[in-house]
């Protein structure tokens with residue numbers, strides 16, 4: 001049995017990321033599932049056995065830490081929880097193998113690849129926003145871009161990201177109204193994925209960029225990092241697939257992280273090009289200007305550090 005104090009820490013950590021819960025019999029808590037977004041609390045978590053499982057999407061695992069990892073919780077919090085359960089023979093590979101998540105798009109998701117019949121102002125606003133950012137109808141089909149009129153992601157365009165096997169691994173939502181203070185609203189799930197993996201040809205050079213709109217603008221073999229660092233899963237895939245050339249194109253505010261990544265890959269024998277985009281990101285520059293800049297870029301050396 002957990003001590004009451006430890007149990008309080010566990011429950012408040014879970015509530016902090018998953019929101020409110022119902023308390024069921026036998027140390028079972030029921031939360032709303034962040035992976036399938038079912039409207040009832042279907043994600044059951046046992047604070048004694050640590051087992052967790054969603055009755056709707058079948059996501060589940062045997063350790064609370066594996067759930068927290070899938071929810072993008074910081075390492076420090078995860079190690080506190082691991083200590084509470086005293087998992088001394090912790091094995092990350094085993095934990096990953098025992099964990100499965102099945103992510104769904106919000107149930108309000110509507111594809112933008114079909115034009116709705118009749119008057120539909122939300123559709124118009126969504127399309128207007130995308131057109132303004134240089135997204136074409138081809139891009140909409142290629143990436144299965146859609147929007148939500150209502151719900152948690154209401155009045156936002158949704159850009160899904162798929163694994164190479166076609167399963168969803170993440171999605172980004174961006175408000176299409178300029179006065180919305182919260183431009184991006186990301187799902188509370190792990191970013192340790194390869195964004196747009198289904199679009200990547202791993203036999204060609206890859207381009208690492210910051211956001212999904214940058215990647216869509218670059219058009220070919222671009223992977224958004226969804227942050228400033230390449231994820232562990234992405235780094236593993238880069239080495240496994242024997243990539244020989246990487247182009248790094250991050251915004252100015254991520255220059256230190258970009259240089260670190262460049263030097264890391266260079267030391268592993270990969271040809272790296274660092275694109276310094278000054279004040280503009282790839283999405284602002286547009287496709288042609290981006291490739292013009294790329295042509296002028298020389299191979300990265302540690303002198304640039």
Ligand SMILES: [Zn+2]
Nearest residue numbers: 033036054057
């Ligand atoms: Zn679920």
